[in-house]
Amino acid sequence: MELTGAQALIKSLEMEGVEVMFGLPGGAILPVYDPIIDSSIRHVLVRHEQGAGHMAEGYAMVTGRPGVAMVTSGPGATNIVTPLSNAYMDSTPLVVVSGQVSTASIGTDAFQECDITGVTMGITKHNWLVKDPADIPRVVAEAFHVATTGRPGPVLVDVPKDVANGRMEWYWPESVDLPGYRPVTVGDPEAVRRAAELIRAARRPVIYAGGGILKARAADVLRALADRTGIPVVTTLMARGAFPDSHPQCLGMPGMHGNYTAVTAMQRSDLLIALGTRFDDRVTGNVARFAPEAKVVHVDIDPAELGKVRRPDVGIAGDCRLVIEELLEALAATGQHARADGSAAGGEAGFGDLAPWWDQLHRWQEQFPLHYEPTEGPPIKPQMVIETLREQTGEDTIVVAGVGQHQMWASQYWRFEHPYTWVNSGGAGTMGFAVPAAVGAKVGRPDRTVWAIDGDGCFQMTAQELVTASAERIPVKIAILNNAYLGMVRQWQEMFYGERYSEVYLSPDLPDYVKWAEAMGCVGMRVESPDEVLPAIEKANSIDDRPVVVDFRTDAFEKVYPMVPAGASNDDIVVHPAHDGRAR
Amino acid sequence: MSPRSRESRLHVLSVLVENKAGVLARVAGLFSRRGFNISSLAVAPTDEGERFSRITIVVDVDAAPLEQVVHQLDKLVNVVEISELAPADAVQGELLLATVEAGPAERSQVIELVGVFGGEVVDVGTSQLTVMLAGRPDQLDSFERLLEGYRVAGLQRTGRVALPKLGASSPRLSQVG
Ligand SMILES: Cc1ncc(C[n+]2csc(CCOP(=O)(O)OP(=O)(O)O)c2C)c(N)n1
Ligand SMILES: [Mg+2]
Numbered sequence: 073m074e075l076t077g078a079q080a081l082i083k084s085l086e087m088e089g090v091e092v093m094f095g096l097p098g099g100a101i102l103p104v105y106d107p108i109i110d111s112s113i114r115h116v117l118v119r120h121e122q123g124a125g126h127m128a129e130g131y132a133m134v135t136g137r138p139g140v141a142m143v144t145s146g147p148g149a150t151n152i153v154t155p156l157s158n159a160y161m162d163s164t165p166l167v168v169v170s171g172q173v174s175t176a177s178i179g180t181d182a183f184q185e186c187d188i189t190g191v192t193m194g195i196t197k198h199n200w201l202v203k204d205p206a207d208i209p210r211v212v213a214e215a216f217h218v219a220t221t222g223r224p225g226p227v228l229v230d231v232p233k234d235v236a237n238g239r240m241e242w243y244w245p246e247s248v249d250l251p252g253y254r255p256v257t258v259g260d261p262e263a264v265r266r267a268a269e270l271i272r273a274a275r276r277p278v279i280y281a282g283g284g285i286l287k288a289r290a291a292d293v294l295r296a297l298a299d300r301t302g303i304p305v306v307t308t309l310m311a312r313g314a315f316p317d318s319h320p321q322c323l324g325m326p327g328m329h330g331n332y333t334a335v336t337a338m339q340r341s342d343l344l345i346a347l348g349t350r351f352d353d354r355v356t357g358n359v360a361r362f363a364p365e366a367k368v369v370h371v372d373i374d375p376a377e378l379g380k381v382r383r384p385d386v387g388i389a390g391d392c393r394l395v396i397e398e399l400l401e402a403l404a405a406t407g408q409h410a411r412a413d414g415s416a417a418g419g420e421a422g423f424g425d426l427a428p429w430w431d432q433l434h435r436w437q438e439q440f441p442l443h444y445e446p447t448e449g450p451p452i453k454p455q456m457v458i459e460t461l462r463e464q465t466g467e468d469t470i471v472v473a474g475v476g477q478h479q480m481w482a483s484q485y486w487r488f489e490h491p492y493t494w495v496n497s498g499g500a501g502t503m504g505f506a507v508p509a510a511v512g513a514k515v516g517r518p519d520r521t522v523w524a525i526d527g528d529g530c531f532q533m534t535a536q537e538l539v540t541a542s543a544e545r546i547p548v549k550i551a552i553l554n555n556a557y558l559g560m561v562r563q564w565q566e567m568f569y570g571e572r573y574s575e576v577y578l579s580p581d582l583p584d585y586v587k588w589a590e591a592m593g594c595v596g597m598r599v600e601s602p603d604e605v606l607p608a609i610e611k612a613n614s615i616d617d618r619p620v621v622v623d624f625r626t627d628a629f630e631k632v633y634p635m636v637p638a639g640a641s642n643d644d645i646v647v648h649p650a651h652d653g654r655a656r
Numbered sequence: 657m658s659p660r661s662r663e664s665r666l667h668v669l670s671v672l673v674e675n676k677a678g679v680l681a682r683v684a685g686l687f688s689r690r691g692f693n694i695s696s697l698a699v700a701p702t703d704e705g706e707r708f709s710r711i712t713i714v715v716d717v718d719a720a721p722l723e724q725v726v727h728q729l730d731k732l733v734n735v736v737e738i739s740e741l742a743p744a745d746a747v748q749g750e751l752l753l754a755t756v757e758a759g760p761a762e763r764s765q766v767i768e769l770v771g772v773f774g775g776e777v778v779d780v781g782t783s784q785l786t787v788m789l790a791g792r793p794d795q796l797d798s799f800e801r802l803l804e805g806y807r808v809a810g811l812q813r814t815g816r817v818a819l820p821k822l823g824a825s826s827p828r829l830s831q832v833g
Contacts (some may be wrong), residue, residue, distance in 0.1 A: 189678065198733040201677065218733060252674055252736040294694055376727035 077205030078103040078236040082111050082628050084212035087244050090140050091114060092131065092515055098144025099184060101171030103236035116515065116544055121148050123537040125155020125507040129164050130512030133495045134470055134520075136289065138165040139512065145171045146184030149230075150191065154502060157195040159226035159498025162310060163287060165219040166226035174234040175203060197225035205238035210245050217248045222255025223374040224287055233277035256373060257388035257607045259398055267345075267369040267386045268402035274343035274367075277303045280326070280355075283310030283498070284348015284372060290393035291315065291491040294347065298395050302405060302426050306334040308349055310498045313488035323433065327355040328636050329480040330439030332647060335432055336656075339642045341366045348372060348392040351381035352499070361641035384527040394588050421475065438499060439536045439655065442484055443633070443648045443654065450601045452552045453627040454478060457605055461551060466608045469521045470513050471494060474530030476560040478553040480632045482525040504533030510548040511541045512644035521549070521613070528554040528578055528585075535588065541619045542593025549612050550594075550621045555628045556580040563631050578623055589621035598623045616642060666695065667722055668741040668748065668818050671711040675701055676732040679723060683735070686728050692717050696815025708736065712817045719720060741818045748818040752796045753778075753784045757807035766806065773799050 075083065081104055085093070092114040097105040108115050118124040121143045128139025140158075143152050149170040159166045172549070173182040189199045198218050201212045211229055219227045271277060271635050285294050298305050298321050305315045306326045315322055326334040338344060338355075344366045349355075356362040359381060370384035371392055378387035389396050444455045458481055467489040472497040473479040488494055493514050497505040510524035531552050541548055558576040566574050589596030595615055599608045599622060612620045633648040647654075673679045680699060689695050696714045716724065722740075729735055741748075752775075758766045765776060766785055775789030789799055800811070814829050 087692075190681070193678075193682060194689060197731075250733055253733045374731070375730060376724065380724055380727075 073242040074239055075242045076103065076107075076236065077202075077208050077231070077238045077240060079107045080208040080240055080242060081212065081231065082113065082238065083106040084209045084244070085113060086111060087209075088212065088216045091135075093140040093142055093525060094118055094127040094131075094143035094512065096121055096124060096144070096148065096430050096643070098148050098171065100145035100173055100233045101148070101169075102144075103233060104142065104171065104231065114509075114538065115142075116546075118540050119536040120534070121151035122154055122504065123511075123534055123540065125152040125166070125168065126158070126502075126505050126508035126534070127512030128166050128168075128516065129155060129159050129162075129505075130472065130495050130509030131357065132159075132164050132166060132512075133509070134492050135516040136492070137516075138167050138216060138224075140169070142169045144184070144450050145173055146186045149186055149188040151192060153195070154250065154500075154545050155193055156226045156228065158500040158502045160195045160197070160499055162497065162544045163222035163283065163589070164226065165225050167215050167645060168228045169225065170228060171236070172201070172232040175232045176234070178232065183580045188228065189632050192228050192591045195226070197223075199228040199230065201230045202232070202235050205235050205240035208235070208240065208280070210248075212247045214250060217250070218253065222253075223284075223372075226332070228340050234288055248391055250505075252303070256375065256389045257394055258393040259371065261398065263386050263387040263388045264395065264398045266403050267371075267388060267463040268341055268399060270367055270386060271303070271345065271399075271403065273424055274303075275426070276341050276429045277301075277343040277345060277424075277426075277530060278323075278341040279305040280308070280309045280338060280344050280346040280348065280349055281305055281314050282349020283314075284392045285311055286313040286348075286491055287374070288348060288394075289491075290348070290394035292397055293393055293396040293400065295319075296400060300400065303345065304337060304430075306330070306338060306354070307488075307632070308498075309483055309496065310354060311349070312483055312494040316489045316545070317487045318489060325483055328357070328638070329484065329632050329634065330355075331484065332634055332645060333433055333436040335636065335645050336354040336436055338366075340364050341434075344368050346370045346372075347396065350377050355535055357395040358379065358638055361585045361643065363642075372623050381400050381586075396653045398565065400449045404511060435591070436637065440647055440651055442635070443650055444630070445650070446626075447602060449629040450625065451623055452557050452599065452602050452605060454555065454624070454630055455481050455485050456602060457551060457553060457626065458482055458525065460588075460605050461525070461609055462486050463550055464606070464613060465523065468493060469523055470510075470517060471578050472496065472506050472510040472513055472522065472524040474524070474526040475501045475503045476530060476558070477555070477563065477630070477632050478525050478527045478559070480529075480560075481553070484632075503527075503530045506530055507548075508533045508537040510550070511537055512549050514541075523552045524548060525616050526550055526552050527559060528552055528556065528580075529558045531585070532578075532583070536581045538589070538592040538594050538621070545604070545617070546619070547616050548619050549615075550619065552585060552623050554580055554585065554623050555626045555627045555630070557628050559630075560630075560632070566631070567635075568573075568637065585621060585623035589619075592619075594619040594621050596621050596623070598625070600625045638649050657751050657784045665716050665718060666743075667715055667717065668743065668816060669715065669726070669728065669729075669748060670739045670741055671713060671735060671736040672680065672702065672816055673709050673711055673732075674723045674736060675706050675709045677813070679734045680711070682732050683713070686725060686732070687713075687715060690721065690725060692721070692725065698815040698817050710813075710817075712815070714816055735759045739820065741820060745769070746818045747821055748793055748816050750788060750796050751795045751814040752799065753786065753812050754789075754803060754808055754812075755779075755784055755810040756803065757783060757809055758785045759783050762806065765824050769799075769802060775799070781807075
């Protein structure tokens with residue numbers, strides 16, 4: 073069967089099981105848009121290519137399937153560079169197809185030419201410039217294989233216009249042949265055995281669970297490991313939902329804005345069991361002073377992560393799910409029995425007694441819970457909006473966040489019970505992520521309620537994708553925590569720059585978010601006092617035929633606590649002023 | 657920096673890659689992104705079909721950061737295998753071409769010098785000679801120092817190529833977890 077390169081490309085995407093793609097056409101990618109008309113793949117037409125990329129990310133993060141986006145050459149391709157970088161930092165599987173000028177014009181500064189494989193070399197797992205239409209099925213198969221296996225990540229396939237227009241004899245490769253690409257899977261049994269020994273001997277262990285748990289679909293085995301060992305679990309920003317917040321052993325989020333107990337437990341620990349996580353500087357604080365007494369067991373599918381920041385005592389390169397299963401077997405083989413009551417675990421034969429550790433952890437939890445001071449009248453406390461939202465929506469609700477104070481409050485004050493219910497931009501911290509990512513998440517899980525908790529600054533960066541959402545009938549809900557500021561930056565200027573506020577004020581009512589929402593086909597609401605919060609959320613939850621935007625006027629001067637100042641040690645964690653002076 | 661301490665910071669990586677467009681840029685990019693200076697780099701196909709190439713990279717860096725680069729290199733889809741060749745465990749070779757100002761008075765001296773190093777004269781002009789010398793990098797260094805007594809119009813070295821010594825076992829870094 074003879075096909076054009078463009079037809080082969082779309083057919084290859086179908087062969088990969090792609091159901092939806094996000095994109096926007098243009099000159100160089102025109103040939104590929106033609107066969108989309110006849111394809112089973114749903115195409116969501118975005119208003120800006122950055123939106124396409126973040127939608128594909130949101131889709132991938134909630135479904136576990138690769139997100140697919142398509143853009144034209146030049147500015148279309150550069151507009152999706154930020155999502156590629158974001159997906160690279162957060163290991164999200166993404167396949168981006170970009171148009172390119174014809175092969176004969178490459179290197180001539182042709183109209184809308186950009187060396188996008190060069191630009192994205194450092195922020196993709198791999199990229200391809202296709203030079204022959206006959207290569208298209210092979211390259212597409214390789215692209216999906218690389219994006220989804222090992223440590224997942226974004227890839228880009230650049231398709232010159234003449235390659236899309238050229239003809240080829242259709243085939244579909246049985247397998248991919250990449251001699252340099254061999255992701256590891258199972259862990260070394262000897263290392264697993266040594267890890268089990270360390271776990272048995274530990275007196276102050278902490279399971280440090282990262283986003284790799286979610287990529288490996290290992291939440292259930294993580295739970296089994298916690299239940300069996302009685303060890304407390306912290307879940308990083310990328311791992312919220314990987315372990316239920318309601319579990320008595322869950323300590324919540326560590327890091328710069330982590331809660332006191334999670335941060336300090338790691339800091340005082342004698343064994344960190346790091347699972348699918350990369351010792352990010354936002355978690356470790358000052359690395360030289362991080363968890364000084366802890367031995368480290370580090371499990372990661374990416375061998376380059378082992379020893380990158382902290383040298384592990386036992387490093388295990390492998391898939392988190394498989395390695396945790398091996399670890400459970402190794403622990404069982406040493407006569408270890410399940411501990412029914414995690415919170416008071418300890419004392420079984422051959423196992424360290426964790427009771428004193430748990431006593432300490434519980435004291436910290438009592439002394440330093442998350443805290444804010446609620447108010448009766450305006451302005452609204454942002455944390456109160458999140459708590460009310462949480463109480464008014466089911467625990468399977470998908471929560472998406474932008475980047476800033478609102479993101480940290482969302483992670484702190486939501487209660488995550490299930491994996492894949494939290495979508496945010498961690499490693500890159502990309503403002504503008506929330507609206508398009510929420511749209512993508514809703515496309516991937518139309519059965520779920522999707523609430524984005526966004527900042528006023530972030531919302532202004534990518535709000536136009538609500539036009540896409542309205543046009544495509546994708547009913548997402550957006551809560552803007554409108555503090556009239558680039559709040560997180562304002563907080564740093566207040567705390568570290570002597571309250572000298574430089575270029576952080578945005579205004580509460582310019583733009584008028586309600587009118588803007590309505591202009592984009594959404595329902596818009598404004599909420600100015602605490603007693604209006606609940607009715608507004610109830611109303612928003614009752615709307616299911618179009619997107620909803622709620623402009624919550626929140627306290628401009630609220631700060632995120634606790635906080636470990638940048639570069640400081642986790643020992644120097646700054647607690648809420650109301651907790652100042654409490655015994656640590 | 658003294659030659660000795662510099663030599664101890666020099667690491668020779670032998671990297672087998674798929675011979676694909678852009679692979680050199682990917683490899684070089686990993687070094688430059690971390691601010692490492694590649695001191696020399698040589699690349700050529702290894703097989704008839706030209707599916708694979710071997711890149712020999714000499715890089716001036718401490719061992720700890722190098723380990724991270726090697727791990728990152730190994731993640732490149734087109735990189736098949738990486739070995740670090742410790743100087744003691746490797747045979748190394750390099751080629752040097754030099755054009756030397758040598759009138760009738762100096763010509764025979766230069767020819768003699770080249771002969772001592774086992775090199776050859778490959779081109780002769782009225783007042784210049786071009787010589788070619790293949791050998792171990794330290795031999796080429798010595799030759800270069802001896803040339804300092806002459807006016808050198810142009811000098812080009814290829815950068816090292818290296819293979820493990822027979823019987824020596826350099827760790828295959830790409831296989832180290
Ligand atoms: C694209 C981008 N530009 C700049 C920043 C730096 N930055 C981090 S948080 C923040 C403020 C975000 O403001 P807003 O969306 O209103 O959230 P808030 O902190 O007020 O909740 C800024 C500017 C960033 N993370 N991303
Ligand atoms: Mg704000």
